[in-house]
Every structure is written in structure tokens, then in C-alpha cells.
Amino acid sequence: MRKLMLGVVALALTVTACANDNPSVGGGPSSQSVAPTPVSASSCAQQSSSSLTTAGQLTIGTDNPAFPPYFEGREGGNTEPWDPEWGDPTSGDGFESAVAFAVAEQLGYSRDAVTWIPVAFNNSYAPGEKDFDFFIGQVTFNEARAENADLSEGYYFGNQTVVVMADSEFATATTITELKDAELGAQVGTTSLATIEEVIQPTVDPAVFNTTDDAIESMTNPDGIDGIVVDLPTAAFITGVQVEGATIVGQIGAAAGAQPEHFSLVLELDSPVTACINAAIAALTDDGTLDALSDEWLPFSSVPELQP
Numbered sequence: 001m002r003k004l005m006l007g008v009v010a011l012a013l014t015v016t017a018c019a020n021d022n023p024s025v026g027g028g029p030s031s032q033s034v035a036p037t038p039v040s041a042s043s044c045a046q047q048s049s050s051s052l053t054t055a056g057q058l059t060i061g062t063d064n065p066a067f068p069p070y071f072e073g074r075e076g077g078n079t080e081p082w083d084p085e086w087g088d089p090t091s092g093d094g095f096e097s098a099v100a101f102a103v104a105e106q107l108g109y110s111r112d113a114v115t116w117i118p119v120a121f122n123n124s125y126a127p128g129e130k131d132f133d134f135f136i137g138q139v140t141f142n143e144a145r146a147e148n149a150d151l152s153e154g155y156y157f158g159n160q161t162v163v164v165m166a167d168s169e170f171a172t173a174t175t176i177t178e179l180k181d182a183e184l185g186a187q188v189g190t191t192s193l194a195t196i197e198e199v200i201q202p203t204v205d206p207a208v209f210n211t212t213d214d215a216i217e218s219m220t221n222p223d224g225i226d227g228i229v230v231d232l233p234t235a236a237f238i239t240g241v242q243v244e245g246a247t248i249v250g251q252i253g254a255a256a257g258a259q260p261e262h263f264s265l266v267l268e269l270d271s272p273v274t275a276c277i278n279a280a281i282a283a284l285t286d287d288g289t290l291d292a293l294s295d296e297w298l299p300f301s302s303v304p305e306l307q308p
Contacts, residue, residue, distance in 0.1 A: 052133050052273070058109045060100050061119035061132035062089050067212070069237045069297050070096035070138065081118055089116045095233070095297035096136045099155055102289055103134075103265070106280035122189040124266045125149040134277060135266040138231060140191040145266075150274040153281045154262025155290060160195040161235035161303065162249040164227035165219065173249050175307045176200055176256045182226040183207060185215040191261065192229040199258050200229075216243060231261075236300035250306040257308065 053059040062071070064083055071087025071094040078088035089097050092111070104114050117132060124135040127148040134152070141151045162179065164170050170182045179200055185207035186192035196206040207225045209215040212234065218224035220243060230238065232251060239246045252258045265281075267274050284290050 053131055054115070057113055057115055058104050058107065059115045059117060059132045060089070060104075061117050061124060061130075061135040062096070062100075062137040063121045063124075064118035065211075065213070066094075066097075066137075067234070067237070068094060068241070069233055070094050072097070095156070095293055096138070098293045098297065099284075099290070100134075100136050102284055102293070103277065103280045106283055107276060121187070125151070127269075130268040133267070133273060138234070138263055139266050140231075140261050141264045142191060142194075149269050150267040150271050151264035152267070152274065153278045154264060155281050155284070156233075156263040156294065156298075157260065158232045159251040159253045159258065159261065159305070160192055160199075160229050161232045161251050162200075162227055162229055162306070163219070163235050163238055163246055164249055166245050166247045168226055170226055170249060171247055173306070174304075176252070177308065179227075179249070179306075184227050184229055185209055185218055185225040186229045187212045187215060192231070195252055195258060196229050199252055199256055219243075219246070232303060233298045233300065235303075236298070240300070248303055250304050253305040255305045255307055 064081065065086035066082060066089050068087050071089050072091060073084075073086065074088045074091045074093075078084045078086075079090050082088045082090070087094050087097070089100070092098055092101050101111060101114065104111075119132060119135055119137075121137055121139070124137065124139060125145040125148055130149075139145070139151070141154065145151060162170075162173075162184070164182075170179055173179050176199070180202050181204065182200075182202055183204045183206075184196050184200065184202060186196055186209070188208045188210060193206060193208060196202065207215070207218065209218070212228070212230060215225070215228045216238060219226070219228050227249070229252070235248050239248050254260070265277055267277065281290075
């Protein structure tokens with residue numbers, strides 16, 4: 001059996017999930033239907049006989065390419081096998097890279113005891129054994145995904161967002177109704193695609209792409225789609241850095257009938273490490289780390305919510 005070497009877990013006190021004044025990170029609604037049992041440092045340490053991918057090593061998966069602002073590149077070029085044009089998870093720069101290393105530290109792992117591997121987004125929560133200890137990559141919690149994998153408590157809370165080119169007829173829309181005739185696209189298997197289908201419900205079938213980058217390319221093509229739906233930080237990066245002339249139409253929140261969303265870490269179903277991961281997230285929420293990382297890496301201005 002593969003052995004879990006948690007070592008000295010850096011949770012000094014019994015940790016429970018706690019509220020946070022910042023609704024975008026940590027401390028939001030639980031991803032569990034029943035309130036989780038508080039986890040202490042001692043109870044985490046007692047799981048030393050549980051299995052990890054590699055003894056004494058924490059293996060973290062994410063998609064490749066790994067996009068900013070969640071992952072930033074390394075000076076002098078990315079390490080293999082990470083796409084040199086985008087982010088390098090091993091750098092510690094970018095919101096999710098920084099969150100992952102902070103979780104690792106809570107579990108007693110130094111940076112040199114962390115290994116990153118590329119994992120396709122849809123494979124992260126697919127049924128079956130995992131070759132990572134947890135996956136981080138903007139995986140929004142939903143019940144269907146939680147049937148096949150463990151999804152942690154939330155480390156970021158936010159809404160889906162509509163992005164179009166500034167010269168689009170839909171750029172000035174303030175309501176969902178005004179978007180009904182738009183051809184919108186999103187990455188396959190994402191809650192962005194589900195939001196188009198279930199909340200916006202346009203008259204034109206949504207376009208489905210293998211990656212968000214493919215969807216962006218179509219949006220910038222004069223003969224392509226009218227716009228895309230992505231999470232808010234991605235929308236801010238696209239419009240502020242990646243695509244000249246792109247603009248945010250608005251967030252799709254409760255006013256439009258969307259359910260609150262949060263990103264979860266993904267683990268193998270019934271993983272013995274899940275409780276420790278949730279304890280680490282609670283600790284990072286309580287001490288303000290998630291707030292600080294959000295402020296550092298996701299500094300975008302207020303975006304209005306679309307009305308019905």
C-alpha cells in the first residue's frame with residue numbers, strides 16, 4: 001500500500017470552518033450537505049497510514065496550459081512539461097499556485113516536497129483512482145462531480161461572467177434577456193457551459209470548445225461566436241491583459257437565478273486526506289491567507305450583476 005507521510009502537520013489548534021468578511025475567498029457555504037466534523041492536528045496526524053501517490057511527497061495536479069491569473073510563468077522560462085506561453089504551477093506565483101503551496105505547508109510539506117503533474121480538467125473529477133493527491137484548477141463544486149470524487153470546502157467564491165468584444169451588439173447588455181439571441185461559447189465540461197444552457201438559455205445552441213483559449217479565439221474571429229462565459233477572475237485577465245478590445249458584460253449571479261459557486265480542490269473519492277485538506281482550507285481562511293492571496297493575484301474592480 002502507498003503510504004501517507006504527513007509528517008508534522010502544521011495545524012496547531014483544532015480547526016473548524018469559520019466565516020469570512022470577504023465572500024470571494026474561504027469561509028463561504030460548505031460544499032457538504034452535512035456540516036463537516038472539526039478536524040484537529042492530532043486527528044490528521046493519525047492518518048499517517050493512509051495512501052498518497054508517493055510516500056513523503058505531495059502530488060498536485062492541474063491542467064496544462066495553466067492559465068493566469070491562477071498560474072504565472074517563471075522568469076527565464078517555464079519548467080517542463082508546462083506550456084512556455086502560459087503559467088508554471090511550480091513557480092508559486094498566481095492565485096492557485098500560491099493557494100496550493102499554502103495548503104501543502106499546512107499539511108507539513110515544504111516546497112521541495114511538492115510535485116506538480118499535468119491533468120486534463122475533465123479527468124480530475126472523473127471516476128476512478130487518481131495519480132494526484134489533490135487537483136487545483138478552477139473546479140466549481142457541483143453534486144454531479146461530487147458523486148465521483150471528493151470536492152473540498154471552497155477556497156474561492158465567485159460568479160460566472162459574460163465576455164464579448166467591445167464592438168459587439170451585446171456589449172451594453174444589462175440583462176439576461178438581452179443575451180438571448182447571442183451565440184455564446186465555453187469550455188466543455190465546465191459550469192460556464194452549464195450556466196449558458198441553464199441560466200442564460202439562449203435561442204442559439206452554445207458553442208463547445210476543448211479549451212477556454214479555443215473559445216477566446218472564436219470570439220475574436222469576425223465570423224466566430226458573440227461571446228464567452230468564464231469565471232470572473234478569468235474574465236478580468238482576458239479583458240485586462242489577454243485580448244485587446246474585449247470587455248466584461250456582467251456577472252451572472254443570484255439576481256439572474258444562478259446558484260452561488262465556489263472552487264474546490266479535487267481528491268479521489270473517499271480519500272482519507274480530504275478532512276485534512278478541509279482543515280487546511282479552514283485555517284487559511286481563519287488566518288486571512290486566502291484573503292491576502294486573492295487581493296494579491298485577483299485584483300479586479302467591481303463588476304455589475306446582470307439582471308433577469
